[in-house]
Amino acid sequence: MSVPRTSDPATLFEAARGGDRGALARLLSLVERGGPASREVAGLAFKTPGDAYSVGITGSPGAGKSTLTDRLIGLGRQQGFNGGQELAVLAVDPSSPYSGGAILGDRVRMQGHAGDDGVFIRSMATRGHLGGLSVAVPDAIRLFSAVGMPTVFVETVGVGQQEVEVAAATDTTVVVVNPGWGDAVQANKAGLLEIADLFVINKADRPGARQTRRDLEAMLDLTDLSDAGEWRPPIVDTVASTGEGVDGLWTAIGEHRDHQIRSGVLAPLRQERLRREFRQILLARMEQELDARAGADEFAAVVTAMVGGDLDPYQAVDRLLDDLIRLPRPPTADGRG
C-alpha cells in the first residue's frame, strides 16, 4: 500500500486506520506541532474511539525505565491487551532545563524492536502544542486507539511535575524506584501515591531492596485507597537488565486492568481525565486570549499604572478581572445565589 503524500488529516487518518504507519507518523507530527491540523486530528480520533489500554512508566533518570519498557514491549508483543499483539510506545522528551540527555540513547536502545512492524515507537516533545504535553499526550493516545492499537506505553523521561502528570494520564501508571531510595520516597510520598497504580523496585538485586519495599509498604499502609476502587498498588521486584521479574510486572499490569474493568472504575477514571484535559485546554486558550488582549487600551492603562507604582500587582489584577470574565457564578446551594 502506498503512503499518500498529503498532509490532509482526514486522508492521513483513513490511511492510518488501514494500517499505514507512515500516515500514523505524520498524524503524530501534526499532533505534536499543535495548531488547526492538530485539532482536526484530535477531533477525528475522538469520534472514533478504539480499545487501547494505556500504561505509563515514570521514575527518576537512571531508574532503568527504558530497559524495563524494552522488556515489556517483548511481552506485549506476545500477550497484548484486547486480543491484539501490536503496540505503540510514546517516549516523552524531558522539559526540565537540568535533566540530562539520556533519551537519545534510550530511543536507540528501544530500536531493538525497530525492525518489528508490530511495534510503533515514537518520541514526543512539546513543540507548539497548546497546553503542552499534558494535552498532546492524551491526544496521541486517542489517536493510537482510533487506529486500532490495543496497547500503548507512555514512558516519561524526566523528574518534573509535567512528566509525572503525563505518565499519570494513562490507565495504569507504573512508578519505578531503585533500592536505597527510601529517603527520596519518604520525602515525596504524597506525589508518588497520587499517581502510582504499581510500584517497581528495579535493580532489585542490589543492596537495600528489602528496605525500600518496607518503606513503600509502610507508606501504603497509611493511605486511603477509596479513589482507586480499593486497589492497593502492588510492589514488583525486577532486574530489567536480565529480565528477571518482568513477567511478574506484566501480570501485575494485567491484574490492575482487570480490577479496573471489574470494579467499574475504568470508565469514570477516563472521564475524569478527560475533564482535566478539557480544563487544561480551556486554561491554555484563556491564556492565549489574555495575551491577545494585552495591547488593548484598558489593559495597557492598568499595566502602566502598576509599573508606575500606583497599583500593586494584585490591585491591577482586580481592576482587570471584572471586565475579563463574564460567565455568572452558579447559584449557591440554597438556590437563592
Added chain:
Amino acid sequence: MSVPRTSDPATLFEAARGGDRGALARLLSLVERGGPASREVAGLAFKTPGDAYSVGITGSPGAGKSTLTDRLIGLGRQQGFNGGQELAVLAVDPSSPYSGGAILGDRVRMQGHAGDDGVFIRSMATRGHLGGLSVAVPDAIRLFSAVGMPTVFVETVGVGQQEVEVAAATDTTVVVVNPGWGDAVQANKAGLLEIADLFVINKADRPGARQTRRDLEAMLDLTDLSDAGEWRPPIVDTVASTGEGVDGLWTAIGEHRDHQIRSGVLAPLRQERLRREFRQILLARMEQELDARAGADEFAAVVTAMVGGDLDPYQAVDRLLDDLIRLPRPPTADGRG
C-alpha cells in the same frame, strides 16, 4: 523592643521596618500562606520600595549551592550592597515529586550564621499562595527590600522549571554547575542561557573543570546577548568547601550589578519581571474564577456533552470561551481591525 503579638499586617510591617525580626518572620509566614493578609502585606511592601539587590542561586541538587551560599553570606556581611551589611536568605523548598530531601540539611548548615543578627535565613514552600512560588518569592523579596535589607539571596533547591523560574526572578542569577556536566549543559543550553547572568563551576578542583568551561564558553559564543545589555555571563571557578574562588564570585556579582546600573537595564528588567508576575497572578485568578463557575448550568452542559462523546475537548472549549472572556481584542495595526 518587644514583638507585638498581633497578626495585623500593618502593625507587623511597621515593627519590621523598625528592625523587629520576629515581626518580619510573621509577615513572611503570611506571604507564604497566601490569602487576604498576604495581599495586604504585598501591598504595603509595594508602596514602600526599598533598595535591595537580589541574587538568585540555582543548579542541580548536589552542585554545592548551599555551601556556596553559606560562603557568600560571609562576604555579604562584610561588603553588602548599597552600603548595608545585613542580608536575607530565602531558601525555596523543592516541589518536584522526585527531588530528594536535602534542604533540611542545607538549612542546618546555613545555621552557621544562625547566631548572627545581621543574617535573616528563611525557607519557603508554596503553601496556599495563589500563583505559587513564582508569585510568593517576588512578594518576599519586595518585603525584604521594604524593611531595609540591602541584599537578598534566593537559593532554589530542585531541578524543576518552577525552581529555575524562581531563581531567575532576581537581579543577578547564578547558575552552579560541576565538572563533567558537559552533556547536561549541552542538552539544556537554551534554558540555562536564558536565566544565567553568571556561571559557577563549583568543585573546580575535580577533573573535567576545564572541559566544562570550554563547553560553556562555546555555548556563550553562539548566543545573542542583546537582551542583557551585551553582558556576557562570566564563568567563575570555585571550591565552595574550601572557600577558594568565592571572592571572585562575589566580585563578579558586584560587576554584574554595576553593569546593570550603568547600562540602564536594571530598571526596565525589573519592570519586565513585574509584568510577568502580574500575568501570573492574573492567570491564577482566572483559573480560580473558572473553577468557581464549573458548576454553572451552561458549563456543566458542555462538559456533559463532551463526556458523552458529542463534543471533543477542543469543541467544548470553543463553546465556552466566547462566553467567558469579554474584554474586546485590540484593533489591528491599521486601526480598522
